[in-house]
Amino acid sequence: MKSAREFNFDGLVGPSHNYAGLSFGNVASFNNVRSVSNPRQAALQGLAKMRALASRGFAQAVLPPQARPDLRLLRRIGFSGTDADVLARAWRDAPVILACAWSASPMWTANAATVSPSADTFDRRVHFTPANLNNKLHRSQEHVQAGRSLRALFADQQHFVVHDALPATPAFGDEGAANHTRLALAHGAAGVEFFVYGRVEFDPSAPAPKKYPARQTLEASQAVARLHALDPARTVFAQQNPDIIDQGVFHNDVIAVGNGNVLFYHEQAFADEAATLDTLRRALAVADVDLKPVRVAAGQVGVADAVASYLFNSQLLSKPDGRMALVVPHECRENPAVASYLAQLAASGGPIDELVEFDLRQSMRNGGGPACLRLRVVLTDEEAQAMHQGVIMNESLYARLVAWVERHYRDRIEPRDLADPQLALECAAALEELERILGLPGLYQLD
Ligand SMILES: NCCC[C@H](NC(=O)CCC(=O)O)C(=O)O
Numbered sequence: 001m002k003s004a005r006e007f008n009f010d011g012l013v014g015p016s017h018n019y020a021g022l023s024f025g026n027v028a029s030f031n032n033v034r035s036v037s038n039p040r041q042a043a044l045q046g047l048a049k050m051r052a053l054a055s056r057g058f059a060q061a062v063l064p065p066q067a068r069p070d071l072r073l074l075r076r077i078g079f080s081g082t083d084a085d086v087l088a089r090a091w092r093d094a095p096v097i098l099a100c101a102w103s104a105s106p107m108w109t110a111n112a113a114t115v116s117p118s119a120d121t122f123d124r125r126v127h128f129t130p131a132n133l134n135n136k137l138h139r140s141q142e143h144v145q146a147g148r149s150l151r152a153l154f155a156d157q158q159h160f161v162v163h164d165a166l167p168a169t170p171a172f173g174d175e176g177a178a179n180h181t182r183l184a185l186a187h188g189a190a191g192v193e194f195f196v197y198g199r200v201e202f203d204p205s206a207p208a209p210k211k212y213p214a215r216q217t218l219e220a221s222q223a224v225a226r227l228h229a230l231d232p233a234r235t236v237f238a239q240q241n242p243d244i245i246d247q248g249v250f251h252n253d254v255i256a257v258g259n260g261n262v263l264f265y266h267e268q269a270f271a272d273e274a275a276t277l278d279t280l281r282r283a284l285a286v287a288d289v290d291l292k293p294v295r296v297a298a299g300q301v302g303v304a305d306a307v308a309s310y311l312f313n314s315q316l317l318s319k320p321d322g323r324m325a326l327v328v329p330h331e332c333r334e335n336p337a338v339a340s341y342l343a344q345l346a347a348s349g350g351p352i353d354e355l356v357e358f359d360l361r362q363s364m365r366n367g368g369g370p371a372c373l374r375l376r377v378v379l380t381d382e383e384a385q386a387m388h389q390g391v392i393m394n395e396s397l398y399a400r401l402v403a404w405v406e407r408h409y410r411d412r413i414e415p416r417d418l419a420d421p422q423l424a425l426e427c428a429a430a431l432e433e434l435e436r437i438l439g440l441p442g443l444y445q446l447d
Contacts, residue, residue: 003381004117004188007059008315008374009391010050011107012401012434013043014065015427018413019366020099022138025212027248027307028367035365039104040409042362044402046107046373049358051398053327058317059384060393062401063109063153063375066145067431067444069424070101073141084421091419100138102418108368109375110178110253111139112146114224117182117378118159119190122229125161126383128154129224131176132165135215140168145444152440156386163227166220171201174220177375178251179240181258183280185289187318187378192234192283195221196252196270198245207271209245216240216251233286236279239271248307253371255306259316259324262351264294266306292351300341309335311342313369316352325354327370333357390439400437404430 021033054060071086077097079086090098106112116127130146133139143165154160166172179198184191198214200206208214218237225235240252244266249255256265263280270276277293284291296311306312308331315327326345332338346355363373379387391397408430410423417423435443 001186002119002188004119004378005059005384006187006318007061007377007379007384008053009061009063009109009377010046010374011109011112012062012065013039013046013107013363014068014104015039015409015430016068016102016413016423017042017104017107017362018099018102018418020096020103020138020415022096022100022103023136023250023367025245025248025250026367028365032365034415036412036414038362038411039413040405040411043405043409045358045360045362047398047401047405049360049370049373050393052358053317054393055395057320061391062393062397063112063391064149064434064438064440064443065104065431066106066142068102068104068427070141073101074098083424087419087421087424091416095415097137098418099415103138105139106142106146107363108372110372111176112142112375113150113176114180115177115375115377116193116228116230117187117191118380118383119184119188119378120182120193120228120230120234125159126154126377126379127161127163127228129163129227130165131174132168132172133175134168134170135173135175135213149443152443153388153391155388159383159386166223171217172220172223173215173217174224175215175251178253178372179216179221181256181263182378183258183261183263183284183289183291184287185261188380190234190287192236192280192287192289193225193230194236194238194258194280195225196238196240196256197221198240198242206239207242209242211246212248212250214240214242214245234283236283238276238279241268241271244268244303247303249303250367253313254310255312257312257314257316257371260318261289262292262294262316262324264312264316264352266296266301266303266312267298268303294345294350294352296341301337305335305337309338310364310369311338313371315370315374319354323353324351325356326352327356327358329364329369330357330359330361331364388440404433404437408433
């Protein structure tokens with residue numbers, strides 16, 4: 001077994017972060033529609049998390065934001081003239097679509113791609129499939145720049161493969177790593193890849209939610225597993241409980257998180273809990289892993305509290321001493337049921353013995369917690385050397401990015417600002433400088 005580390009690639013929040021209520025089925029996004037955002041604070045909150053985890057020795061990197069507004073999208077649907085005309089006309093005739101073109105949603109990099117480490121894949125390369133995110137207009141174009149960014153960071157084809165996103169059609173709805181968990185003896189060991197889907201396109205008898213959309217299909221999860229050439233004996237597909245999708249659990253990472261041999265989950269997370277655990281255990285036996293479930297009963301924390309606090313949208317990080325830390329948002333402390341559950345969890349003598357808390361309120365108000373903000377990429381030492389080094393978080397990159405945010409970001413955006421051509425110029429200037437800071441010239445040059 002090669003020695004490997006888990007890098008967390010956090011999304012750097014872009015300068016147009018705003019609340020547009022674009023994600024039907026995501027309770028926080030819907031509830032905060034048209035409230036005033038603070039992009040500067042959002043970016044600084046995300047950077048503070050990256051810095052704190054990097055300074056504790058966790059491997060931490062940053063994924064750049066995407067260029068907004070997406071004027072190509074607006075021109076493609078018939079808005080024309082100068083850039084300022086396009087913004088003004090879209091504001092007048094289609095303000096929601098205008099907001100889609102401005103969304104800073106690529107900050108939630110758990111949805112950027114699904115990643116399989118080289119220990120799991122047939123050709124021993126790290127595989128990435130950018131997620132098509134085709135359930136939501138504002139996220140459906142993200143895969144283009146996500147693919148470009150990943151190819152720029154992981155250019156060495158001896159070690160890395162970046163696939164194209166799956167066909168953008170409902171049958172292949174793919175939301176990336178938010179519905180994918182990897183369990184293994186150690187980061188560098190061959191592990192089990194666990195895909196959780198919300199519905200099955202070609203089996204009308206399979207259960208499906210009634211109120212909110214299921215964004216991930218079984219067909220998409222299977223396609224990603226095939227592209228990554230995973231070992232079928234160590235690949236598990238399970239259906240999410242459709243009833244909890246209807247309670248606001250729009251991705252599996254809102255109700256479960258796994259790391260090492262631990263699966264931390266809510267008893268209502270899966271359509272069939274016993275069968276899911278059984279299948280996982282069988283696959284894990286192939287990888288010599290003894291599953292340690294940390295199961296939260298509905299009597300301890302209800303689904304509504306889990307959704308409001310984002311208890312499960314936490315990062316579960318392996319520490320050098322073999323124990324794990326749970327990285328949670330402030331909202332967990334503010335929810336009495338969750339706070340008392342967490343106090344008991346950390347003192348229980350189980351695998352999780354530490355809680356680390358961050359203020360991520362700007363992101364949380366759009367339904368994105370600590371886990372949404374990061375993409376996990378397990379890399380061997382050799383692979384870590386082969387990737388682009390300019391995105392690795394350290395004190396000097398942190399300081400440069402904080403100064404960059406303070407130079408370029410506004411501290412408030414409200415809906416009518418999205419018609420302001422000056423904001424578009426500010427965003428472009430920010431990204432131009434970011435290419436230099438990260439050492440990624442041409443990152444945003446479209447063909
Ligand atoms: N993994 C967390 C994703 C959160 C994201 N929210 C949003 O896109 C909200 C955007 C807005 O409403 O302005 C989503 O639902 O996909």
